[in-house]
Amino acid sequence: MTNIHDIARLSGYSVSTVSRVINHQKYVADEKRAKVEAIMRQLDYVPNRVARDLSNGQTKTIGVVMPYANHPYFARIIDGLVSAAFAAGYKITLLPTNYDLTIERRYLDQLRSKAYDALIFTSRSSSLETLEKYRKYGQIVLCEDPGDDRPLAAAYTDREASYVNALQWAQHHGFNSMGVVLSRNNIISASTRVTRSAYQQVYGKLDSRNLFVGAVTYEDGYRAGEYFAQLQPGVDAVFTNGDDIGAGVQQYYLDHRLAPIPTIGQENLLSSRLLKFSTIDHHLEALGTAAFKLATGQTTTHELIKSEFIRR
Amino acid sequence: MTNIHDIARLSGYSVSTVSRVINHQKYVADEKRAKVEAIMRQLDYVPNRVARDLSNGQTKTIGVVMPYANHPYFARIIDGLVSAAFAAGYKITLLPTNYDLTIERRYLDQLRSKAYDALIFTSRSSSLETLEKYRKYGQIVLCEDPGDDRPLAAAYTDREASYVNALQWAQHHGFNSMGVVLSRNNIISASTRVTRSAYQQVYGKLDSRNLFVGAVTYEDGYRAGEYFAQLQPGVDAVFTNGDDIGAGVQQYYLDHRLAPIPTIGQENLLSSRLLKFSTIDHHLEALGTAAFKLATGQTTTHELIKSEFIRR
DNA sequence: GCTTGACCTGGGACCGGTTTCATAACTTAA
DNA sequence: TTAAGTTATGAAACCGGTCCCAGGTCAAGC
Structure with missing residues (x-):
């Protein structure tokens, strides 16, 4: 697998310069930029995602905790979530729990291990206190009204x-x-x-x-x-x-x-x-979208989605 | 954030030894193992997932390419996929395409960048030739019968x-x-x-x-x-x-x-x-499960799921 | 007594990037 | 003419782990 050092060596420039080219930073001479790009194309080089994530300290991935994957309630939320994440260049990882506390805890620890930038709980078994304890390791978003003065972000319907x-x-x-x-x-x-x-x-x-x-x-x-x-x-x-x-x-x-x-x-x-x-x-898609925005810190800490009663 | 070097320093042992403790390897004296574990607990330490992935060269994550997230056909496949992945300690990331070729290509490049260990195409717009070109960067699984002599893994229904x-x-x-x-x-x-x-x-x-x-x-x-x-x-x-x-x-x-x-x-x-x-x-859940097993190389390269006609 | 092998340990290279910092050349303004 | 700023570049530290390898101890077998 070819890496940034190969590109640097073959181009005759330093790793720093290649990195600048990759990230479209300024302060690279046009001629060098062109040459580095040519070599990258020639060697069919793509930067390693995991290495970048490690260096950047973020994964642009959000974990979505839900009891079951195939349930229309969660499917609709996920739909909104996935659309919003896609538009923002984020990835969505599905985390099924079957309402098992131990499994929820496992995902919280994965947040701690920096596997995700944020965790969205579409439903939960853990107490709010437990979730708050993990807040310092990354954003945590609830899909319910947590009540007043709770430090967790939340998107919910009325x-x-x-x-x-x-x-x-x-x-x-x-x-x-x-x-x-x-x-x-x-x-x-x-x-x-x-x-x-x-x-x-x-x-x-x-x-x-x-x-x-x-x-x-x-x-x-x-x-x-x-x-x-x-x-x-x-x-x-x-x-x-x-x-x-x-x-x-x-x-x-x-x-x-x-x-x-x-x-x-x-x-x-x-x-x-x-x-x-x-x-x-x-309007669960909107709920998902709102939850995503909270997860990435684009919105304030609470978001209310209006529900609609459909008479038939 | 506390890391493995902190644990090593505080325990007085080397990073190698701490790593051995983390990974439950043998050849660590009981007394040292105990001390290291105590310190890890005390500092509330969890190994960084991204660093491990980088070092190990795999992410235990599988990307699932699908046109829409909220469609029962794909939802059922994903359901099977998520269950199988969960049981095997893998993560599933959802990759919506809306049948856009450019977007599919983007996901293929993410496979190349080692963001995923494998890619499962529940549906596709790209040609088989294109997909085969990316085969060398990771496992690629199709959810259709690709015909004879195709080098891609596939799970499909009759x-x-x-x-x-x-x-x-x-x-x-x-x-x-x-x-x-x-x-x-x-x-x-x-x-x-x-x-x-x-x-x-x-x-x-x-x-x-x-x-x-x-x-x-x-x-x-x-x-x-x-x-x-x-x-x-x-x-x-x-x-x-x-x-x-x-x-x-x-x-x-x-x-x-x-x-x-x-x-x-x-x-x-x-x-x-x-x-x-x-x-x-x-039996789309079974299809999803089979696709997962192919993605992780647990099964041979083709898997046929029986369909069932339900008369009403 | 000496070889063999199991057990234990740490140094340091490595995974593949990003970023800080020092250095230098070349402009521009005072 | 000189101080200050802009552009350009590379060395090396850093992100946080894994693992190879060299070196050491100790008991069993001959």
């Missing part, structure tokens, strides 16, 4: 407002007993906290009988549908944590020839369009 | 067999005029080539009037549906290049109160389940 808005709309349409589907029943999960809070504001205390926990996929939603269909007294609508899950709920009712159950989904995916139920679009 | 199988099934059910939807009408696109070939085998020459090109999303599929609905003489079924596109076709017919049009999709996504049309599952 979930609470949009949830309240959607639930009020449902209540106004006469749905008085609302089922709720969540992924994790966990204080660490921002979406869980916010859903509970919004429900509380509109419907009052959430009876745990009206709650189905542990839904991530369509199949989970189908099981949630089964749960609600058999519930006595039943619910007359369901608020779900995702369109595909909502689709599962509806499909259960459909398959069992029950009266259709009004459903509110999230993410505005194809499934809610096909089944024509209302949904909340959190 | 598309042709599954297409022929699906089309024969359709013909057997009395569908004699079959519409076809493609993404790109391009010899470089393996899926286009194979679709044409399979169609030829079952239905004979493909009349371009029965062909709709340029479909990637649901909306594109909807437009394809409009096209076929107005076609005279019409088609009595449609073979599409993806479930979401198939869903678009069906939805157009539904929205316009036309008789439902039998559709064959691909990828076995939620949309084909909800709308209950047949599809071909290419």
Whole structure:
């Protein structure tokens, strides 16, 4: 493999000069610049990325921590992230956790080892305190509202407002007993906290009988549908944590020839369009883009993305 | 930032010894190993990833070239890829191209610069000749059948067999005029080539009037549906290049109160389940896993994944 | 007693770049 | 005429690791 020293030797100039040519710096005589460039072309030389990264102390790479790679919620965020990173000449590395604390810790240590310039947590299991501890090793961006006075950067959607808005709309349409589907029943999960809070504001205390926990996929939603269909007294609508899950709920009712159950989904995916139920679009691509800008320090420390309630 | 020299100095031993401790090599006295480990813990030391990569001449990172990040076809491949990479201690970096040749070339040059150990092309615009030229800089894996005697590694599904199988099934059910939807009408696109070939085998020459090109999303599929609905003489079924596109076709017919049009999709996504049309599952996660193994040289140079026709 | 081999250790080259600094020539302004 | 600034260049330190090799100790085998 040919390196910068080879180019220097063959051109007769110093490594410094070659480096200047590579980086398009001034203070290189035109004639020497031309000769060095010619030799680089001739030898088919490309500077070693890793060596430059070591010397520069940065990798222009951002690690994106997420529980699962193939989930529409994260896929949409990643989409925005990848576009923004591409435009800025950054690379995105995918870091799956399956919500495992040990694995999250491993990625934090990789940040410490300078493998990434920044870490974006699209979701997390670690405590805020843990994340803050690692802040000094690189930028850390959250995709949730960490609350006041937290030193971590964060991009998030106005979930609470949009949830309240959607639930009020449902209540106004006469749905008085609302089922709720969540992924994790966990204080660490921002979406869980916010859903509970919004429900509380509109419907009052959430009876745990009206709650189905542990839904991530369509199949989970189908099981949630089964749960609600058999519930006595039943619910007359369901608020779900995702369109595909909502689709599962509806499909259960459909398959069992029950009266259709009004459903509110999230993410505005194809499934809610096909089944024509209302949904909340959190504009997750924009969330990803905002998170990227925070990660590279282009923006202030907090960024709010407006969510949109889509009535169907 | 504390480095290996600090640890060496503070422990009173040499850098070599510290390095041995870090890498759990033998030939270090127990007492020294213990002391070095204590000091590393105390100083909260983590070896610099980039420096190790430079010295080792590898990054344990694999670049995944794909046209769009947020498309279910690529998302499923990436899912398999990320899981396999995680299990093997590798990192996956996403490289979007939007099918731009210049951008693909940029990624090939990054392979040359040793930024990645290998490159996986989930789809491509570059010619095979171009890719082969870069082979010497690192492993290059294709997600299509490159044909005989090509020096590139490849993981692919038995598309042709599954297409022929699906089309024969359709013909057997009395569908004699079959519409076809493609993404790109391009010899470089393996899926286009194979679709044409399979169609030829079952239905004979493909009349371009029965062909709709340029479909990637649901909306594109909807437009394809409009096209076929107005076609005279019409088609009595449609073979599409993806479930979401198939869903678009069906939805157009539904929205316009036309008789439902039998559709064959691909990828076995939620949309084909909800709308209950047949599809071909290419087991793309397995494809991703296989591609990863090829990229790291764990497997031979070609890997065939069986596709599955799902009748609905 | 001497060879052999396993165990242990540190110096220093090496991976491939960037950057600081010293030096020098050549302008320009006072 | 001289001080100050601009342009141009290379030596060498530096980023933070890995690893080869030379040198030393010590016990087993003959």
